[in-house]
Amino acid sequence: MTLVEMQDDLAKDMEGTTRLLLIKRLSEVGVSVMLSAVVKEVREGGALVEQNGQERWLEAETIVLALGCQPNRSILTGLKGKPFEIISIGDCVQPRNLKEAIHEGFRAGFKICS
Numbered sequence: 001m002t003l004v005e006m007q008d009d010l011a012k013d014m015e016g017t018t019r020l021l022l023i024k025r026l027s028e029v030g031v032s033v034m035l036s037a038v039v040k041e042v043r044e045g046g047a048l049v050e051q052n053g054q055e056r057w058l059e060a061e062t063i064v065l066a067l068g069c070q071p072n073r074s075i076l077t078g079l080k081g082k083p084f085e086i087i088s089i090g091d092c093v094q095p096r097n098l099k100e101a102i103h104e105g106f107r108a109g110f111k112i113c114s
Contacts, residue, residue: 001029001030001031001032002031002032002033002034002058002060003026003031003032003033003034004034004037004038004039004047004049004058005033005034005035005036005037006036006037006038007035007036008035008036009035010022010023010033010035011023013097034049034051035051036051036052037049037050037051038050038051039065040055042063042065045059045060046058046059046060046063047060047063068095069091069095070095071091071092071093071094071095072091072092073088073092075092076088076092087108087111087112089101089104089105089107089108090104090105
């Protein structure tokens with residue numbers, strides 16, 4: 001089993017102890033990790049991966065893609081010019097983790113009630 005990661009490190013934004021436990025567990029169950037690598041193509045039987053300018057074919061029966069997120073601000077476009085304040089929070093600002101979204105929601109609620 002191989003985990004292909006575009007970043008130069010694994011799970012950078014995780015809390016330290018949890019991150020170390022994750023990396024240890026991946027190693028224990030035999031997952032190899034390719035850092036600074038990009039999936040170039042997925043075809044029957046595997047994926048073509050590029051790492052450090054070198055392409056490599058990884059055979060696979062199952063491929064799971066986690067491709068990241070981009071903010072979706074489309075609803076804000078339709079609200080421009082309306083006679084009320086808009087407070088953007090969560091993934092429409094920038095995709096992040098749940099803790100940050102909850103904190104932003106709390107601050108927005110506090111601002112509304114002040």
